[in-house]
Amino acid sequence: MNINVVATTPFSDQKPGTSGLRKQVRVFQQPHYLENFVQAVFNTQTALKGGTLVLGGDGRYFNREAIRIILRMAAAHGVAKVIVGRGGILSTPAVSCLIRRYQTQGGLILSASHNPGGPQGDFGIKFNTPNGGPAPEKVTNAIHKATLTLTEYRIADIHPVNIDHLGNSTLGAMDIEVVDPVQDYAALMQTLFDFDRIGTLFTGTAFRMRFDAMYAVTGPYGRRILVEMLGARSDTVMRGDPLANFGGQHPDPNLVYAQDLVEAMYHRDGPDFGAASDGDGDRNMILGRGFFVTPSDSLAILAANAHHVPGYRDGIAGIARSMPTSQAADRVAAHLGIECFETPTGWKFFGNLLDAGRVTLCGEESFGTGSDHVREKDGLWAVLFWLNLLAVRQDSVENIVRSHWRQFGRNYYTRHDFEEVDAERAETLMRRLRDRLSALPGKRLGDHTVSLADDFAYEDPIDGTISQGQGVRILFEGGSRLVFRLSGTGTAGATLRLYVERYEPDPQRHALETQSALAPLIAIAHEVAGIEEHTGREAPTVIT
């Protein structure tokens, strides 16, 4: 096998964000751009030499080209074996599952998750470590550092194999195994959930479900598991074929981008249960008939009901949530007498807690929920968890949520995104806000008194790593909160995220419309941060 050593110069912008390196497709299409980053991974992750790598993506535009390049580079680097999803397809949780199951030295996930795809859209690459989880900051920092001094990369001068057929082949001295993207993942789901009982719900009752795969990676997973294994009607999965441009839409499961699903669910004769997942299959949106479950509530409800599900029958060790996620889960943890952790945004911060057995369930307000079964958030897992609950409790989604609120109180919650604002102006907004923080405690804003205001910092309880500047939070007496941070996954300008939460213990006040229940706090947020002044925007681009 001939290996080409290609001279290259560093790119200055290959710093991974909240979840991997994410850029517009045209950035990745620059000569050497992908190759440089991959070489930096190989240079820093030395166990991959002679080891096994899992490789797959969400099927978006540039997925196949990237896989071909990475296979040739892996062969040049002396990787012993690559496990590839057929057609280059693997969801993010499926990659995590394969890394763990076959104890590989890591994996590369090709996805920009919920960002749009296609030639004008985004692409991304993410390295996952041998525990199956997204590389923690010390690893991504090392990779980034390596990208800054690269002078060459190595690539085998060889035609890669056909990845559309299952089975084993070789590329030079490297073994390639093309695997069914769904099989091992589905088998793992069977160990966690009561498939017989869920099957009876689908086949023995009038229960109907709709799952929106958003033309992204979960189509094949949804069809196999929900329809073929659990017996749901064949029209259960909508938009089930992965398309390179996701049908021209955002593969982002929320009330805005999953509009057809939402319309179906709010129809009088609509399905009983609705769900959607994102580009790479790690997010979930949960809906009942005419009812939306906020992701923060979903985490709390899964935790409170975990004992109904076989995989968690013996109880959960603890719960972790990202800082902006509502505090609903904290109340459940307190009730169960288990630990609750508050981490920075991004799944990589849950890895150590999961590995140490300190937490079983984790969640983020951004439609991410998961457990210690893998080291990524997992969209279909959350859907199956809800199905298992519905099958056991024989009640509607709405009733389950309302009874949860009656027991624990309701955390009204919303996130307002101001997308593609000028990056410098967004930085200025955050800087001014930080400058004001020390003056805020004790101050009255509207009807609320500030109890704490800071820029969130986190010390990892397992390895002591400190992460600073993780978002400005303003806490009020009584449990209400405002959080401001800039997105780390966007590729154009900056996205300001405003998170708003208010706790309401009184069941008589649990039926308010969310935006109006939070209107006074939203007004305070605009005022205190000068959102309109700095962004030029009166209203958010997306509300979730």
Ligand code: VG1
């Ligand atoms: C967003 C979400 C965050 C999530 C991340 C990756 O990050 O807010 O909670 O972990 O996306 O999700 P940011 O920095 O833009 O706020 V995914 O589904 O893109 O892997």
Ligand code: CO
């Ligand atoms: Co995702």
